[in-house]
Amino acid sequence: MMRSLWTAASGMMAMQMNIDVTSNNLANVSTTGFKKSRAEFEDLMYQTMKIAGAANAAGDRIPTGLQVGMGVRPVTVHKEFTTGAFQNTGNPLDLAIEGDGFFQVDVNGEFAYTRAGAFKLDNEGRVVTANGYALQPEFNVPQETQNIVVTEQGRIVAMDKFGEELDGMDIPLFTFVNPPGLNSVGRNLFLPTEASGDPIEGVPGEENVGTIAQGFLEGSNVDMVEEMVRLITGQRAYEINSKAIMTSDQMLQTANQIKR
Amino acid sequence: MQTSMYNALFGALTQEHRLANTANNLANVNTTGYKRETMAFRDVFIRFGHGLLDPISAINEKSLLPVPDEMAQARIALTNIDFSQGSVKETGNPLDVALQGEGFFKVRTLEGDFYTRNGNFHLTPDGELVTSQGFPVLVDGGPVNLEPNARVIIGPEGDIQANGDPVGNFELVTFDDLQVLEKLGQNMFRLRPDVQVAEQPADNVTVTQGYLEGANVEVVGEMVSMIEAQRSFEAYQKVMHTAQEADQKLIREVASPR
Numbered sequence: 001m002m003r004s005l006w007t008a009a010s011g012m013m014a015m016q017m018n019i020d021v022t023s024n025n026l027a028n029v030s031t032t033g034f035k036k037s038r039a040e041f042e043d044l045m046y047q048t049m050k051i052a053g054a055a056n057a058a059g060d061r062i063p064t065g066l067q068v069g070m071g072v073r074p075v076t077v078h079k080e081f082t083t084g085a086f087q088n089t090g091n092p093l094d095l096a097i098e099g100d101g102f103f104q105v106d107v108n109g110e111f112a113y114t115r116a117g118a119f120k121l122d123n124e125g126r127v128v129t130a131n132g133y134a135l136q137p138e139f140n141v142p143q144e145t146q147n148i149v150v151t152e153q154g155r156i157v158a159m160d161k162f163g164e165e166l167d168g169m170d171i172p173l174f175t176f177v178n179p180p181g182l183n184s185v186g187r188n189l190f191l192p193t194e195a196s197g198d199p200i201e202g203v204p205g206e207e208n209v210g211t212i213a214q215g216f217l218e219g220s221n222v223d224m225v226e227e228m229v230r231l232i233t234g235q236r237a238y239e240i241n242s243k244a245i246m247t248s249d250q251m252l253q254t255a256n257q258i259k260r
Numbered sequence: 261m262q263t264s265m266y267n268a269l270f271g272a273l274t275q276e277h278r279l280a281n282t283a284n285n286l287a288n289v290n291t292t293g294y295k296r297e298t299m300a301f302r303d304v305f306i307r308f309g310h311g312l313l314d315p316i317s318a319i320n321e322k323s324l325l326p327v328p329d330e331m332a333q334a335r336i337a338l339t340n341i342d343f344s345q346g347s348v349k350e351t352g353n354p355l356d357v358a359l360q361g362e363g364f365f366k367v368r369t370l371e372g373d374f375y376t377r378n379g380n381f382h383l384t385p386d387g388e389l390v391t392s393q394g395f396p397v398l399v400d401g402g403p404v405n406l407e408p409n410a411r412v413i414i415g416p417e418g419d420i421q422a423n424g425d426p427v428g429n430f431e432l433v434t435f436d437d438l439q440v441l442e443k444l445g446q447n448m449f450r451l452r453p454d455v456q457v458a459e460q461p462a463d464n465v466t467v468t469q470g471y472l473e474g475a476n477v478e479v480v481g482e483m484v485s486m487i488e489a490q491r492s493f494e495a496y497q498k499v500m501h502t503a504q505e506a507d508q509k510l511i512r513e514v515a516s517p518r
Contacts, residue, residue, distance in 0.1 A: 004276070004283035011287030018290060038351070040380055040392055041291040043284070045445040049277075067339050067443060068277060069284035072291055075392045075446070078382070080353050100409050177408040178383040197385030200408060208409040208423075237289045240479055244283040247490050251279065254490075254497045255272070259504075 003047075003068065005248040010071030011241035014041055017074050018234040025222045026231075033116030033188045034220035035079045036227075044070040078180040084221035086213065092148045093119040093127065096218040099210015101173030101202060105133040107189065113174055113199065116188035118217055127156075131187055135171070142166045150214040154204035173209045174199035268499035270335065274301070275493040277336050282486045285477045293346070293378030293447050294475035296482075297339045341449075343438045346377075346476035348468060354412050355381045355389070358471035363432040363462025366398040367391055367448060373398070375433065377473055378447040393446055400428040414469040430467065433459040 021039045028034040046067040086096050095117035097103070102113035105128075114129065122128045125141040141148065145158040145166060154171040176182060181195030192199055202209035281299050288294040348358040357379030359365070364375035374395075381389050381397060387405045390396050396403035399420060406412060410422035418430035435441070440457050441449040451457070 004280040007280060007283040007287050011283070011289070014287070015290065041288070042378070042392070042447045043288050043291055043294055043443065043445050046443050048442075066336060067297070068280045069288070069297070069443065069445070071284060072287040076382075078392075080351070082352050175409050177385050177387050180382060181385070195385065197408075202409075208411060233290060236479070237286075240286050240289065240483065241283075243483065244279075244286050244486060247486050248279060248283070251276070251490055251493045254494050258497050258500050260501070 002248075003070070005245060007069070007071040008241045008244035008248065010044065010073060011244070012238055014039075014072045014074055015234050015238040015241065017077075019231065019238070021077055022227050022230045022234060025227050026224075028220055029222045029224065031116075031188065031220050032118055032217050033114060034084070034222065035081055035115070036220065036222045037077050037079050039074050040076045040078065041072050042075040044073055046070065079182070079184065080221065081179040082221045084219040086216045087219055088215060089217055090215050091118075092150070092214060093121070094215055094217045095119060095150055095171075096213045096216040097173060097204075097210045098213055099173075099204075100175050100179070100208055101204065101210040102175070102190065102199075104136040104172065104174050104199070105129055105189070106136050106138075107133050110191075111136060111199070112185070112189040112191055113176075113182070114188050114190065115218055117212075129188075133189075137169065137172075139169045139171075140167070150212055152205060152211040152213070154212050171204070171212065172201050173204050173212075175202055175209055176200070264503045265500055268496040268503065272493055272496040272500075274336050275489045275496065278489045279486065279493075281339065282482050282489065285482050286479070286486075289475055289477045289479060291447065291475050292380055292472050293376060294477065295344075295346075295377070295443075296342045296475070296477045297443075298342055299336055300338050300340055301336060340439060341441065341443065342476060344476050346474045348471045348473050350471050352470050354414075354469060355383070356470055356472050357381065357414055357430075358468045358473040359432070359465050360468060360473075361462070361465035362438070363434045363465030364449065366431045366433060367395045368398055368403065369395045369448075372450070374444065374448040374450045375441065376448045380472055391447075398431040401431060404428055412469075414467060416466050416468070418465075418467040432462040432465055432467070434462040434465075435459060 018039050021037050025036045046069050049066050049068060097115055097117065102115055103117060104111055105114055118130055119127050119135060120130060121141055122132060127135045127139045127141065139156055141158045144160050146161040147159040148156065149159065150156045154173065155168060156171055157168040158166045160166055176192065176199060177197040178195060181193055182190040183193045185191055205211050278299055281297055285296045345360060348360065359377055359379060364377060365379060367374050367376050376391065378391065380392055382392065383406060384390055387408055388396055389404050389406060404427060406422045406427065413421045418432050420427040435457055440452055440455045442452050444450055
């Protein structure tokens with residue numbers, strides 16, 4: 001009896017996590033460069049019980065292939081790096097990556113990676129993210145710049161009012177062998193881990209690294225319909241597992257009434 | 261009296277196991293590649309003790325006791341895994357693979373090769389194709405490494421292409437009788453330790469990229485089974501209670517001084 005109680009409780013906890021992950025996806029439905037997460041589950045270990053049955057009248061013994069499972073647990077919550085929808089903003093420093101790459105930014109002396117390419121200029125003319133993290137390698141836009149052009153191959157050029165090039169730089173993009181292994185640290189940033197592998201520097205336009213689209217931002221890749229369906233299935237699974245707990249509880253109550 | 265007490269006790273224990281099984285199916289209702297389990301019951305026949313008594317004790321040619329007969333007691337005999345197809349749901353992730361039809365992926369663990377229907381695969385930093393637990397999935401008999409950033413295309417036969425170059429075929433296997441498999445958790449199956457059967461290549465299986473196979477648990481059926489188990493348990497409790505009352509009455513009335 002207690003087994004089914006704990007089994008159902010594991011089901012409720014797993015579904016709780018499912019809803020948590022889904023809520024986070026829905027909360028970030030309008031976050032630039034956000035990648036949705038998905039919780040994956042696996043069944044827990046099985047108890048193989050050998051019920052020793054007496055031999056019946058015919059002398060047959062009872063077969064003993066009897067396993068009872070112990071419930072469920074979350075095995076991974078992994079990010080899906082499919083591309084989100086592109087939104088045309090027309091802002092010259094809004095860059096979207098059409099491919100697998102990431103921008104490298106400097107977060108307090110540490111390299112972090114992002115796909116949210118809504119760059120700004122800080123008071124020194126550096127290209128930075130909305131949080132003030134400088135794009136790496138750093139690019140300083142000269143004072144008299146009128147126009148900034150970014151090519152598909154990642155060449156960023158600052159021009160004056162006569163169309164003369166003042167300064168230029170190639171923006172590198174970085175890829176990972178296993179992007180779902182990246183550590184999400186919030187603020188649209190990812191850090192490399194043992195699981196993701198080290199960043200591999202690439203040139204935009206080569207080897208699936210992706211090209212850069214100026215004037216566009218990549219929206220989140222959250223699909224509302226999918227998340228809604230997951231909310232519904234998660235909630236219903238939560239409910240039926242609570243029913244299993246109630247049933248176990250009522251059976252315990254019944255057992256308690258055997259002796260009055 | 262003792263017989264009915266023990267019958268009811270075994271019946272109640274049986275229902276308890278049944279509930280544990282149902283609870284496990286329900287807990288795994290959102291587990292990728294989960295296959296539900298059913299319990300099989302079996303009658304154990306026990307001869308009535310009065311078969312030993314004088315068979316001709318009768319009043320007005322009616323037998324005093326019921327005909328010596330056999331009486332059934334339910335016991336759980338075994339659990340069967342129901343290998344029917346679960347519904348497939350789209351994820352869009354190129355390394356998610358669903359199997360439609362009879363077949364299993366082979367996974368290499370430290371304890372040997374196991375089987376799974378869960379096609380939620382990942383890449384290690386070295387580019388090796390592994391399950392969520394980090395066990396390599398077998399392609400052409402061994403683990404496989406894919407180039408970084410490769411565009412992976414998986415065909416309906418289980419053939420894998422990376423950037424247009426063939427990498428190999430998923431090793432998809434099946435067995436004559438799937439009931440030789442047992443579960444060991446982590447979405448994996450293995451051969452029962454006491455059976456020796458050869459695996460065969462799975463022919464009637466279609467591999468679909470970008471999809472995962474859900475659990476084949478039917479919630480309604482499990483709910484009904486749960487209600488059944490609960491009500492039978494209550495009925496057995498009543499039987500025990502009645503047996504107990506009859507015992508008490510017997511003791512009270514036979515043993516009371518007149």
